[in-house]
Amino acid sequence: MEDSQSLRPKQAACLVCRRSKIKCDYSPHENKCKRCIQLDSECIRPTFHAGRQKGIKKYGDPIPRPPLPPYSxxxxxxxxxxxxxxxxxxxxxxxxxxxxxxxxxxxxxxxxxxxxxxxxxxPASSHLRRGSSHFNSPDQPDLSSDDDDELNNTPDSNTYMSLHHHNEENLAIDDAENPLQLLARASNLQLSPKPISGFSPKLPGPGAGRKKQHAEQPDEDPEMQSFFTAVRLNFDVGDDIDPITMGLVTEEEAESLFAFFHGKLAHTRWGLDPKIYTPSFTRSRSAFLCTSIMAASALFLPSAGALSKRLSYHCKTLAHRVIAKRHKSVEIVLAFMVNVPWMFPGQHSTDDETCWYVNMAATIAIDLSLHKVLIPMEVIGSGSHTALARGDCLDPRTALAMDGFGHIEHTSYLGQRLLRRRERCWIALFVLERGMSLARGRPYTVPVTRVIKDCDQWHRSSIADPMDGHLTSMAVLRRDLDSLLNTVRALCDGSQGISTDGGLIAQSIESAIERFFDSWLTEWGFSIGTGPQRRLPPYVEILVTHTRLSTYGGVINHPTAPMEVRQFFRTAGLSSAVTVMRAVIQGESQLLSIPNNTTIMVSFAACFALTLSAYATGSSMLAPSIRNLIEETADVLERVGSATKHRNGLSTLYGKYLRHIVKKAATAGDGQSQANTHPDPTVHRGGQLGTPSSTAAVSPPINSMGPPASQPPSMEAQMWPGTLQLSSMSDDQIAEVLNQPGNEFDPTFAGLSWDDMNQFDWLSWPNLTDLGF
Known part of the structure; x- marks a missing residue:
């Protein structure tokens, strides 16, 4: 054994064993050592030289060295x-x-x-040509399975890092507002290759770049470098959660459900481009979104009860999985928003997960920089957009790389659609969150970013979706509402002088509000209106009129508003409340998929009108007419909430309870009218504004979701004889009725307080103190 070792020629250790600092064990007849055989790597052994290398002296010997030039x-x-x-x-x-x-x-x-x-x-590579083939033409797109595979190719994380580093070569701190992004930027700079002199025309791939970095920087911790990198996508896909692979639905059923959603439900849930979100593409991007779209469609199909139950249960499971696994993508943001409109009611009115879903969507959207303006960095560097801060901008190439489409050119047709889907997602989230906050009395959380400030002409594009106009109109309305509220508040606060004319202040406030809504209607009525009169769609009309109603309610309740202002706007507020209910009754055929937030808005309008009508004089027919209108509204809410046996709509509960409190108000009103000609408003409120706890014995069970037992129209007409049919009147006719001499309010009316509305403990009405009042 010793002879064989002595006869064995000396050979230097290979580079792998040197790096690992272990003995290089090899056989003379083999080309690789045992370590390289195990790692299946190339075994490179330099020539072995016995003794010291030339120029190396023993320890302690003086080594003559030439002087170093300064900063050499x-x-x-x-x-x-x-x-x-x-x-x-x-x-x-x-x-x-x-x-x-x-x-x-x-x-x-x-x-x-x-x-x-x-x-x-x-202009384009082979990847770009394949990516552009998703759309044969702008009018007739065709997303085939092969193209979806190309779209679904998620590049390596280093591709995004190198692209991000390339776009930021000028070292401008455009993410100064985001400390975590700055750390990621610093990590990208540290990971950049050091020896520039070693560049060659043939650039190495991402894998080779990683190996080279590890070879040249052995002291750096890979886990630390991985931690301080830019945001990465984390898709919720896999055979274990895919609804089609799991057998919950077939591919044919998926195609049908997607077509139903884009054709029947897109007008109430904005944010999805039907030319992009096909079943194959959506399935490859997010199981949560794919399941949510199909579950929403199955909810409105009479023969899909069992399918709806399976998909709804799987959808809730995926929502919790997204939180646990920290999944992030634009599609997950859309999935949370798709689930909000038709969420099932819980045991209590505040038990649903609407607010939680919206907040999760906003968190992920901001993490993915959806709120930033998409502008190439070379345009920002040229100074042509001096009004934009670098922190508010995102390079389109970086955005596509973040979404996993780094191989698609941002100027191509497909790239433009993919970038527009990011903007649409953020605008839809802004509209949804503002509407939810306005309906439920919550403070706003989604900020007014540069994308929202400049969205007035966003719907005017060659690749715009038909619903983009509706979406943009509501975004503009929600955005500009803050300035209107500031104007009204300033007028009320400025009326504290002793010699201030309250009537003049009321006219100024009315002029500001009317001018605001007339300007919006002039701009958007022609764009999104239908028919010769360019009437707004029922869903949009409800949202706009409810916004007007909330503004009037804030004026009535503002602490510095003069008495003349509060009395002046009682008629305007009542007119808006009546208009909301009339839009529901007349547009029932288009409101079969009415969202939960819209249901709460309608219920608020009904209770607002019911409370104001309590202050009408005893001889007026206004209060019975309002009660009749609320009855009709409750019938519509019950019908649309039970459109299918498995619908389980929230509007059914609200319709039943509206009917219940109207009957109580009528009973209390009749008793008081016999006792006194002018009813005491306090007694009226105590009789008509009951809470669930005080009326549980006579109210229908809230979990009973059977078909509503609506009364025939003849019985409804007999219930309130001699009443006015407000649901069939025009705006001018309603205003004329409310201003008739016989319909004046009781002299004791001193302004509607939110304490009156808060008697409805089953609803969280808007607290306009949090919204600027």
């Missing part, structure tokens, strides 16, 4: 060292003293510059 090459590192080498090579080339190393460095630099110019000038 050996004291430079990284990028500074590479730039110094190139500068010296160029200087020597000018004087004719260059050597072979200088020629090599200059040649590599020229090749690198030419390759960069060629990459920028090339």
């Amino acid at each position: 090459l050996c004291t430079r590192k990284g990028l500074d060292k590479a730039l110094y080498q190139i500068e010296q090579a160029i200087k020597r080339a000018r004087t004719g003293e260059q050597n072979s190393e200088d020629d090599k460095a200059i040649g590599n630099l020229q090749a690198l510059l030419e390759g960069s110019r060629a990459a920028r000038s090339t």
